[in-house]
Amino acid sequence: MEGLPLVGRVPSELGDLFVRYAESRGVQVQYSQEGYVGAEAFGFVMRTQQADDALLTRPVFVAREWADSVADAQLGFVPQAEWMVRR
Template sequence: MASDVQGPGAQEPGGQGPGMEATRPVWALDPLEGVGPLRFGMRAEDVASALPDAHEPGRFEAEPHWPEILGIRFGFRPALPAVYAYFDGTGRLFCAAADAAHGPQVVLDGLELTGRPPALLQDAVHDLPWPEGSGVRYGPRGNPAVPAVGLVLRVQQTTGGVLTRPVLVGRGRADRCADDSEGRVPQCEWLGRQWPYPDCPAVLPPPDHEPVWPRGWRPPF
């Protein structure tokens, strides 16, 4: 998954390395409401309008069990996705993910969340001044999340190494967003390279396991 992003927002260095963007647009995370120019609850045409320079490399089924969940890739070079937008059965945006190599630099309280080494970002997220009773939670497979702001931290294999890929959800999906068994984040976002965590698999599904998905569904990336 890769793209060259030249969308809305200020430019600054980030993710510089083999196959990485020298500059990225900076998208502020507005917890539970949206990120950058995107607002949760938008329809697909609204998202396209908010990203006027973007191409749409393709659409896909994001869930093996819920075919009504639509995923759309948006990118700023043909066939190179930068942002993955997910729409529920009513056609409303409820989740978005930034490509680790070339997606926008998502920023929360000054902390850059995209394209970072996972160990460094994990420590930095823990150090943020979260309100009492909130903060980082870990899902069954060790993926960290902050339900209070609708943030899940995933990783992605890039030519520059394993780097962070922020996945963001709106208010209605935030309470259990860390739990990869409850469908709060689309199933396709839980697959592939996993967050480094003791006794958890490095890749899901494991290389020696071929799952039988309903309806012949296949992971889109």
């Protein structure tokens, strides 16, 4: 994503950066039921992983076939296990 740092970020910081990145390219963003940002056009949803006492970002990219509803934990194609916070 043109140098946008996606891994190991504070979720709120990456969320803001990602929204600006997507909107500058005319891409609509979606939010998961938990509030994580994603974009079907990129096949991307931001997830988190716990690192010691911090919660940091862990991007998930999916194939074009799974991009529809990528940010939807209920109706999307991303496996349910992927929606759990990693420790």
